[in-house]
Structure formats: structure tokens, C-alpha cells
Amino acid sequence: MDGGQTLKRGLFRALLVAATGLAVTVMAGLLLSQVAYAGLEKPLASLLRPEVFHALFLSCILATAAAVIALALAIPSAYLLARRAFPGRILVDTLLDLPVVLSPLAVGFSLLLFFRTAPGSFIETHLMRFVFEPAGIVLAQAILAYAVAVRVLKTAFEEVEPRYEQVARLMGCTPFMAFRKVTLPMARPGVVAAAVLGWGRAVGDFGATVMVGGAVAGKTETVPVAIYLRLASVDIAQAVGLMLVLTAAALAVLLLVRLTGRAP
Amino acid sequence: MIRVEALSARVGTFRLGPASLSVPAGSSFVLLGPTGAGKTLFLECLLGLHRPSGGRIVLDGVDVTDAPPEGRSVAYLPQDLALFPHLSVRDNILFGPSIRRWPRERWQGPFDALVERLQLAPLLARRDVRTLSGGERQRVALARALVLRPKVLFLDEPFSSLDALARRSLQLSILDLQREAGLTFFLVTHDHEEAFIMADAMAVMLRGRIEQEGPPEAFTANPASLMVARFLLVQNLFPAFFVRESEGLWFLEAGGVVVAAKPKPGLSPRPSMHIGIRPEALVVLRRDRPLAPWMTCNLLEGRVERILNLGNRRYARVSVGDRGSISLEVAVTQHLVQDLSLREGDAITLHVRPESVWVHWENGDSEGAS
Known part of the structure; x- marks a missing residue:
């Protein structure tokens, strides 16, 4: 092998390592900057305050409910899309993808507009209240989680x-x-991944949540909303504490997806 | 046991049938055809996995044309075996009984018998079927299919992934099992050799149609059409011209070589025809021995172009005629090659009996002669 080829191979390897190194540095830098700004002691201590604990508890409950609803709907629709050919399948498939691409703010705003229409008003008045209620947050988060879950599940069923x-x-x-x-057990890693990613999408959402649920302290205050409210009142220590919790949850979710992906 | 009447189906632009056939109970029936002939679609119709557009399917006297797969009481061994990777070997075998909620006393007998017959005892504890060898997977899939005591077992090229030795061994052991249990087999394959090993009766499917049905011997001795002959006699099939008829024999010319054939009674010759000769029907004559009394015609002088060694058998490719205009493939044994010191370039004489020369009209009509 001549020197020119060796040099080209070395340059290529250096390019790969440099790009990955840059990305890892940025991610790690983001995490460390949270701690560097406010330290660890104050943010962690702030997590013990009742209103912060309530935001954490509410986030977990609402995101879990949203993920369960999303999965219950995503499993049959993903199976249908993966297995059956029917007229308009591409259109349905594209429509279900929309919340992945659309800004969560737009999804939330669309929900608000829906509840101003005749059917929406009827639901609000006679069946169940959603606007500025925790149920509304579950609905908004379920829509976002569903879009993620249906993608993952469709691929899992197709495999x-x-x-x-x-x-x-x-x-x-x-x-x-x-x-x-047969099919569901064989697609188990995909089902677990869909559930976990859907939950992660729901727990981290701010745009749709704040649009439908508002930012009512103690009622519809999820962790991302709480971070926003703390930043608005320049309570940096509490905001960092909540961000650390959200980051830890995100890391746990992604790690879980990778581990279950390897399972049979 | 299986009766198919004018079955037709369609997938995209491909049309199957109308196809009819009949499989007696307790026989091993083979549907042979090249890839893309429609065999698997035909099989899927029989299994209820594809809805036919017309015709009728009768299994064990019951019309099952519109019955769902679970309502047909048949077993299926697909090409990829489809062992469930999330279940252990034991749970794979007992999947059917557990779905049907059979009590233990109902499945224990056949389960034990199959475990012993297929030597599965050492494999039962294996949790991951993906760790099994090809032959082991075949045996587990077979036990899973047979533990339900079906009357018919459908097999879709189930040996294609095995090496030659394992394939032959499993083919014979499955045949033994079929005969012992009086099962009806319906095997789909593109492999000629496998078809002839496994078949009590067979059918050839080409371009979505059953072209010929009958005992295996009839297929090589007397293909029903030019298409079947092209599929079965690929090596030695040539266009030929009718020359003359003499003493009940037709003399036909193919590439400058005149060959005698004994036609079927009642057939009339046509100017343009095809002749076919199986490689096994050609005999290499020894120069040091006198000709047998019946060898009065079809003495073909030729030259060995090449000796093809296929491992377990050999063929000599021999150019025949003044200009070596046609190339015949001749089945030869290793013993013969050594005994005659047969080498490429050697001049040899071949003989074929007139009754072993298959003759058919150019247009592929169903009438033929042999």
C-alpha cells in the first residue's frame, strides 16, 4: 500500500473521530453547564419542595397515562398499516406521521381550536373537560406519543x-x-421501545402541554412547565434541579430502549 | 383425500389456473415446477392463505374452498420452517395442542412418539430455536406439524436449505414416517431429484397451469407437452424434421443426425417436430464387444467434449454428427469412465432405443409420441 492511500485512510478515520468527538463534547457540555451554573447542592435541595415534587409526580402520572393510551391505539393501527393493503393507506400513513413533524405548539393550538368547534364544545360541556385540565394534557401528549409509537411499532411488525x-x-x-x-411476542422489543419513546416524548413536552393545559401552578404544572415558570421568575436553582431530573429521565429512557432492543 | 376442481387465483398480473388435480389418501404427492410457476400460490389457496377467484377445494370429502386456515385440519411445513423464536423447542412442538387446549392425555402419546422417532429428546430443553442446526430445525418443525395428527401435511420446499447429505437423510426418514402413519403428503418443489424421490404421484405446473399429472415414470418417459419436456429434458431436447416412416419407426433429422423413434399408435407425423432423449437412456458402446441384436439403429458416432463431474454423478457431453452439430448429455458412471479410460476428445459410439426417444410436435400440442 502506498503512502497516499495510507494518508487518505488516516484522514478519513480522523474525520469520523473528530465529528463524533465534537457532538459528544456539545452534549456533555450542555449537561455540565447545568451543574456549573448553579452547582448541585441547591438544585437538588429544591427538588424536595412540595410544589416541585407535585410537578414531578404530575408529569409521571400524565405521561404514563398518555403513553398507555397512545400504545393502545398505536398497536392496532401499526399492525393494520404493516399487514393490510387498503385504498388510501399511504394517505393514512402520512396523516399519522404529522404530529412527528408538526411543532407541538401547533398540535396543542389545533386541539384548542377543536374544542371551540361544535363537537369539541359538546364534549367539553357534556362529557369531559379538557381545556386547562390535566385530561387535556394527557390528550395532547397522547397524540404526540402516538405518532412516535406508531412509527416504531409499524417497523417492528413489518420485521x-x-x-x-x-x-x-x-x-x-x-x-x-x-x-x-406469535406476532406481538416476536415484536416485543419494538413494543417496549414504542412505549418508552412515547413516554419520553410525553414527559418532555412543553408546547402542546402549555397550550391545552395552560400553566396553572399546582394543577397543570408538569416538569417542563415548571422549568418555564421558574425561569420566568428567575429561580435558576429550581429550574436547574428540574432540568437535571428531566435529563436523567431522558438518559434512562434512551438507555432502556437500547437495552430492550438487544433482547430477543 | 384432496380434490381440486378448476381452481383459479390472481396476484397482480399473474393468473393461476384453472387447475385441477386429485390426491389419493395416504399417498405422497409432489407438485413440481420452476420458480414463478405458481406452485406456492396454488398451495396457499389449498391452505386457505389466499382466496381463490374460482374453483373448488375438497379436503377429506369436505368443501373447504371458503374455510379459514384454522378450519382445515391440515399441517404445513413452510420453506423457512417458521419456528417461533420466542418459544423453546418443547413449546414450539406443543404450540398447536396448547392453542387447541388439548388435555395432556391427548397430546402426550403423539408427542412422545415423535420425540423418539425424530430423536428430539436432547433438544427439548433448548430455549432458543435459533441455536439449532438446519437438520434439527427441520425435525422440530416436522414434530410441531405432526403432533396434531393431521390427515394431510403440506410441505413447501422444506429441504432447500439443507446440505445434500442431510437433505437425502431427512427425505427418506420423512417418507418412512409418511408410510408408517398413512399420512397424505402434498409437497411443492422445483427440485427434479427431490420430486422423483418423494413422489408416489406428481404433477408439473408451468405458467400457472397443471401441465401433466400422473405417476413419476410417465414424466420422463412421456412428457405431455413440449413445455413439460423443456422443463424435464433440458439437456437433450432438439428441433427435428420428419424424414420417413419405416417398419413402425419414425426417422427424424436433428442437426444432420438421423434418429429413429417409436411413435405412439394412432399419431401422424408432422414436418417440424422436437425430439428428446434422457441422459440415462443413452448407452456408451464398448468397441471390444459385439453389438446386441436389437441395436440395429440409433448408433450415434460422437466425440467427448467434456466430462462433467457433479460430485455424486457424472455426465459426458458428446458432440454427435459430421460437424458435431448436436451436443448430447450422457449419464456415465465413474466405473465406466475408468474402465474405458474415457477422456475429452475420445471418439465414442452411443446407442438409444427408439422407444426411449420422445417425439413431440413443434407447437406443443398435448399429443405426443414415445
Whole structure:
């Protein structure tokens, strides 16, 4: 091998390492800057205050409810999109992708507008109140989580060969049993990833949450909303404490997805 | 056991059928055809995995044309076996009984018998079926299919992923199992050799249609059409011209070589035809021995172009005629190659009986002669 080729290979390797190193430095820098600004003692101490604890608790409960609702709807629709050909499938598929691309603020605002229409008003008046209520936050977060979950699940179901279901059917399974006993267990890593990523999307949302739920302290104050409120009142220590919690949750979620992705 | 009447189906621009066939109970039936002929679509119709657009399917006297797969009481061994990766070996085998909520006393007998017959005992504790070898996976999939005691087992090229030794061993052991249990087999394959090993009866499917159905011997001795002959006699099939008829024999010229064929009674010759000769029907004559009394025609002088060594068998490619205008493939044994010191470039004489020369009209009509 001549010197020129060796040099080119060395340059290429250096380029890869430099780009990755830069990205890692930026991410780590973001994390460290949170601690560097306010230290660790004050932010962590602020987490013990009742209103902060309430924001954490509310965030967990609402995001979990949103993720459960999103998954319950995403599993059948992802399976339908993965397995069945029907007229307008591409249109449906594209429409369901919309919340991934659309700003969460726009999703939240669209929800607010919906509740000003006749059907929306009827729901608000006679069935259940959503606007500026925790239920509204669950609805907004579920829409965002659903869009993420349906993408992950569709790929997971597509990766399970239909042949497995066919064999199960010939051994006595109904279509639902074949799905429950064969396809769903085989797509388990995808289902776990969809649940975790959906939960992560919901717990970290600010735009849709604040639009539908408002920023009512003690009522619709999730962690991102609480961070916003603390920053508005220049309570940096509490804002950093909440950001650390959110960052830790995000890291845990991403790590979990990677670990479950490797599971059979 | 299986009766298919004018079955037709469509996938995109591909049309299957109308195809009809009949499989007697307890027989091993093979549907043979090249890739893309429609075999798997035909099989999927029989299994209820694809809805036919017309025709009728009767299994064990019951019309199942519109029945769902779970309502057909048949077993299926697909090409990729489709063992469930989230279940252990034991749970894979017992998947059917557990779905049907069979009590233990109902499945224990067949389960034990299959474990013993297919030597599965050392594998039962394996939790991950992906760690099994190809042959082991085949045996587990077979046990999973048979533990439900089906009357019919459908097999879709199930041996294609195995090496030659494992394939032959499993083919024979499955045949033994089929005969012992009196099962009906319906095997789909593109592999000629596999078809002839496994078949009590067979059918050839080409371009979505059943071109010929009958006992295996009929396919090599008397292909029903030019298409079937092209599929089965690929090596030695040539266009030929009718020259004359004499003493019940037709003399046909192919590439300057005149070959005698014994036609079927009642057939009339046409100017443009095809002749086909199986490699096994050609005999290399020894120069040091006198000709047998029946060898009065079809003595073909040629030259060995090449000896093809396929591992377990050999073929000699021999150019025949003044200008070496046609190339015949001749089945030869290792013993013969050594005994005659057969080498490339050697001049040899071949013989084929007139009744072993297959003759067919150019247009591929169903009438033929042999």
C-alpha cells in the first residue's frame, strides 16, 4: 500500500473521530453547564419542595397515562398499516406521521381550536373537560406519543414475517390469537421501545402541554412547565434541579430502549 | 383425500389456473415446477392463505374452498420452517395442542412418539430455536406439524436449505414416517431429484397451469407437452424434421443426425417436430464387444467434449454428427469412465432405443409420441 492511500485512510478515520468527538463534547457540555451554573447542592435541595415534587409526580402520572393510551391505539393501527393493503393507506400513513413533524405548539393550538368547534364544545360541556385540565394534557401528549409509537411499532411488525402467523393459523389460531401469541411476542422489543419513546416524548413536552393545559401552578404544572415558570421568575436553582431530573429521565429512557432492543 | 376442481387465483398480473388435480389418501404427492410457476400460490389457496377467484377445494370429502386456515385440519411445513423464536423447542412442538387446549392425555402419546422417532429428546430443553442446526430445525418443525395428527401435511420446499447429505437423510426418514402413519403428503418443489424421490404421484405446473399429472415414470418417459419436456429434458431436447416412416419407426433429422423413434399408435407425423432423449437412456458402446441384436439403429458416432463431474454423478457431453452439430448429455458412471479410460476428445459410439426417444410436435400440442 502506498503512502497516499495510507494518508487518505488516516484522514478519513480522523474525520469520523473528530465529528463524533465534537457532538459528544456539545452534549456533555450542555449537561455540565447545568451543574456549573448553579452547582448541585441547591438544585437538588429544591427538588424536595412540595410544589416541585407535585410537578414531578404530575408529569409521571400524565405521561404514563398518555403513553398507555397512545400504545393502545398505536398497536392496532401499526399492525393494520404493516399487514393490510387498503385504498388510501399511504394517505393514512402520512396523516399519522404529522404530529412527528408538526411543532407541538401547533398540535396543542389545533386541539384548542377543536374544542371551540361544535363537537369539541359538546364534549367539553357534556362529557369531559379538557381545556386547562390535566385530561387535556394527557390528550395532547397522547397524540404526540402516538405518532412516535406508531412509527416504531409499524417497523417492528413489518420485521415479523407473515409466514409465522400463517403457520399459527394452520395450527388452530384465529387471526387475533395468531397476533397475540406469535406476532406481538416476536415484536416485543419494538413494543417496549414504542412505549418508552412515547413516554419520553410525553414527559418532555412543553408546547402542546402549555397550550391545552395552560400553566396553572399546582394543577397543570408538569416538569417542563415548571422549568418555564421558574425561569420566568428567575429561580435558576429550581429550574436547574428540574432540568437535571428531566435529563436523567431522558438518559434512562434512551438507555432502556437500547437495552430492550438487544433482547430477543 | 384432496380434490381440486378448476381452481383459479390472481396476484397482480399473474393468473393461476384453472387447475385441477386429485390426491389419493395416504399417498405422497409432489407438485413440481420452476420458480414463478405458481406452485406456492396454488398451495396457499389449498391452505386457505389466499382466496381463490374460482374453483373448488375438497379436503377429506369436505368443501373447504371458503374455510379459514384454522378450519382445515391440515399441517404445513413452510420453506423457512417458521419456528417461533420466542418459544423453546418443547413449546414450539406443543404450540398447536396448547392453542387447541388439548388435555395432556391427548397430546402426550403423539408427542412422545415423535420425540423418539425424530430423536428430539436432547433438544427439548433448548430455549432458543435459533441455536439449532438446519437438520434439527427441520425435525422440530416436522414434530410441531405432526403432533396434531393431521390427515394431510403440506410441505413447501422444506429441504432447500439443507446440505445434500442431510437433505437425502431427512427425505427418506420423512417418507418412512409418511408410510408408517398413512399420512397424505402434498409437497411443492422445483427440485427434479427431490420430486422423483418423494413422489408416489406428481404433477408439473408451468405458467400457472397443471401441465401433466400422473405417476413419476410417465414424466420422463412421456412428457405431455413440449413445455413439460423443456422443463424435464433440458439437456437433450432438439428441433427435428420428419424424414420417413419405416417398419413402425419414425426417422427424424436433428442437426444432420438421423434418429429413429417409436411413435405412439394412432399419431401422424408432422414436418417440424422436437425430439428428446434422457441422459440415462443413452448407452456408451464398448468397441471390444459385439453389438446386441436389437441395436440395429440409433448408433450415434460422437466425440467427448467434456466430462462433467457433479460430485455424486457424472455426465459426458458428446458432440454427435459430421460437424458435431448436436451436443448430447450422457449419464456415465465413474466405473465406466475408468474402465474405458474415457477422456475429452475420445471418439465414442452411443446407442438409444427408439422407444426411449420422445417425439413431440413443434407447437406443443398435448399429443405426443414415445
